[in-house]
Amino acid sequence: MSDAIKHVSEASFEAxxxxxxxxxxxxxxxxxxxxxxAMNPLxxxxxxxxxxxxxxxxxxxxENKQLLATNNVRGIPAMILFKGGTEVARLVGATSKTRFVAxxxxxxxxxx
Amino acid sequence: xxxxxxxxxxxxxxxxxxxxxxxxxxVYAEAxxxxxADNVWKDGKGSPVxxxxxxxxxxxxxxxxxxxKALGCALDHVAKNLGSPxxxxxFVVEWIDAVPVGENMCGVAHELIGWLLTDPEHGVLRxxxxxxxxxxxxxxxxxxxxxAAGQAPAAADWAEVRGAILAVPAPGDKDRxxxxxxxxxxxxxxxxxxxATVIADxxxxxxxxxxxxxxxxxxxxxxxxxxxxxxxxxxxxxPAPDGLTKPGIDMNKLRDAFFAExxxxxxxxxxxxxxxxxxxxxxxAAPAMDAR
Numbered sequence: 001m002s003d004a005i006k007h008v009s010e011a012s013f014e015a016x017x018x019x020x021x022x023x024x025x026x027x028x029x030x031x032x033x034x035x036x037x038a039m040n041p042l043x044x045x046x047x048x049x050x051x052x053x054x055x056x057x058x059x060x061x062x063e064n065k066q067l068l069a070t071n072n073v074r075g076i077p078a079m080i081l082f083k084g085g086t087e088v089a090r091l092v093g094a095t096s097k098t099r100f101v102a103x104x105x106x107x108x109x110x111x112x
Numbered sequence: 113x114x115x116x117x118x119x120x121x122x123x124x125x126x127x128x129x130x131x132x133x134x135x136x137x138x139v140y141a142e143a144x145x146x147x148x149a150d151n152v153w154k155d156g157k158g159s160p161v162x163x164x165x166x167x168x169x170x171x172x173x174x175x176x177x178x179x180x181k182a183l184g185c186a187l188d189h190v191a192k193n194l195g196s197p198x199x200x201x202x203f204v205v206e207w208i209d210a211v212p213v214g215e216n217m218c219g220v221a222h223e224l225i226g227w228l229l230t231d232p233e234h235g236v237l238r239x240x241x242x243x244x245x246x247x248x249x250x251x252x253x254x255x256x257x258x259x260a261a262g263q264a265p266a267a268a269d270w271a272e273v274r275g276a277i278l279a280v281p282a283p284g285d286k287d288r289x290x291x292x293x294x295x296x297x298x299x300x301x302x303x304x305x306x307x308a309t310v311i312a313d314x315x316x317x318x319x320x321x322x323x324x325x326x327x328x329x330x331x332x333x334x335x336x337x338x339x340x341x342x343x344x345x346x347x348x349x350x351p352a353p354d355g356l357t358k359p360g361i362d363m364n365k366l367r368d369a370f371f372a373e374x375x376x377x378x379x380x381x382x383x384x385x386x387x388x389x390x391x392x393x394x395x396x397a398a399p400a401m402d403a404r
Contacts, residue, residue: 038150041170041185041308075346096299096313098274 004047006057010064017057018085023108024055028071028078030062035094036077042097046104053108081107120305124178125214133176134208137163141201148192148200150185150312159188160204170308179217181308186224189312190389193319193382195375203386210390212397221304222259223392224385225311228318229253229300234384236296236321245290248277248297256300264303274301292321315385322381323374 008016008026017024027043029036047056059067061076071080071087081089081104091103123130140146145157151170153162161184165172173184187207191200211217230237230253237253240246251273255265277298283290296317302310 034149037152037168038189038312040151040168041181041312044170045181045308096295096317097302097307097309098278098298098313102278 004051004056005043006055008057008059010066013059013064013067017082020055020082020085022053022055023081023083023088024057025104026057026059026071026080026082028059028061028068028073028076028080030060030076033061033076039077039094042100045097046100050104050108054104083107120174120178120180120216120218122178122211122215122217123213127213130208130211130213133164134205137201137205137208141198141205144197144201146191146201146204147197148194150188150192160191160200161185161188163204164208177211179211180221180305182221182304182311183217185308186221186311186315186389189315190382190386193378194386195379199379207386207390207393210393212393215396217393217396218264218305219260219262220389220392220396221311222256222264224389225300225304225314226253226256226260227388227392228314228385229256229296231388234388236293236318239289239321239325240293242283242290244280245293245297248280248294252277252297252301259303259305264305267303267306270301270303274298277301288324288327289321292317292324296321319378319381322377326377 006016006024017026025046027036027039029039043056043058046054061068061073067073071078073080075092077092077094079091080087081091088107089103091100095103123133137146140157140163146160146163147157149159149162151161151168152159153166153168157163158166158168161170161173162168164184165176170181170184173179173181177184187204191203194200194203227235229235229249232238237246237249240249255270255273258265277294280294283294285291296314299313299317300310304310
């Protein structure tokens with residue numbers, strides 16, 4: 001797994017996600033989830049291409065069940081985009097790079 | 113405006129590196145350690161890429177093989193759908209063996225996407241029934257044709273084409289075939305020299321197009337289509353309370369038979385892709401041989 005991706009737990013969620021200064025996309029995944037693994041190369045590529053504008057973080061769903069409940073995650077992979085500590089968008093299920101970028105871009109536009 | 117092809121040489125031009133990798137992969141294949149999965153490396157077993165780099169870090173793939181990441185992701189995706197670790201192992205060894213040392217494999221990546229889009233027998237284009245869908249597929253295929261010739265369009269050109277396809281109003285829910293034709297076109301509109309998942313994304317849409325087509329002929333397949341269009345896994349719910357009436361049909365058996373049939377069809381489709389991938393790879397060696 002690329003170093004460009006941050007691993008987050010229940011203990012670090014507040015500091016790593018809620019107080020994060022740039023938009024952060026949190027991917028809820030599990031070891032046994034095939035679609036989650038299929039998304040990894042895309043998430044790594046996005047982390048590199050959007051470095052400085054977007055942070056990618058991963059939460060292991062099996063090890064952080066409380067975070068599933070607090071974030072209302074009912075299926076994985078679930079990718080939640082936070083800005084300023086608030087959820088602004090969510091994408092559930094594996095998707096293509098085209099759709100993923102189309103999902104992200106409107107939220108990453110820098111105000112003139 | 114066109115981009116200059118990234119300088120990549122298969123196995124970095126090192127015949128010994130290819131031999132060592134092949135020897136290692138043969139051992140993994142014989143042990144059944146090349147599994148049907150994407151992006152996995154665990155306990156000495158893994159997906160094809162996992163076994164090549166002995167990690168889940170796709171960034172190591174170009175370092176070890178001198179090939180674009182897109183071909184690694186495609187290898188994982190095709191092998192995942194070949195039905196058994198034995199088939200996956202045989203295919204991976206055969207494909208790596210077919211890669212000519214020192215060849216720039218970016219052209220093969222473009223050719224494979226072009227084949228998925230326009231092959232008269234298997235391509236997306238044959239199922240495009242509207243002018244918009246046909247034009248979208250042809251436009252993307254033309255970009256890959258240029259890429260295969262070493263003249264891949266610039267990133268802005270790919271983005272412009274994706275934007276144009278996304279701007280087309282989505283076909284209605286009743287026309288799932290056209291939905292997946294457009295999905296294949298938009299998924300394919302990236303340069304595989306730089307975008308790791310473009311072949312795998314296109315393959316996924318291509319497979320779903322096949323399922324959509326079957327669903328038209330056999331409505332039962334629409335259950336698979338619904339499952340695949342929402343490729344997420346529901347988390348377990350609380351157990352059902354006691355006292356519910358047991359259904360008269362063994363739903364588990366019915367479900368297993370249904371998914372076994374879907375797996376068989378997916379396997380047949382991906383055997384064709386594996387063959388195309390091998391053919392393009394073997395053919396890529398020909399000009400280099402002539403030049404020598």
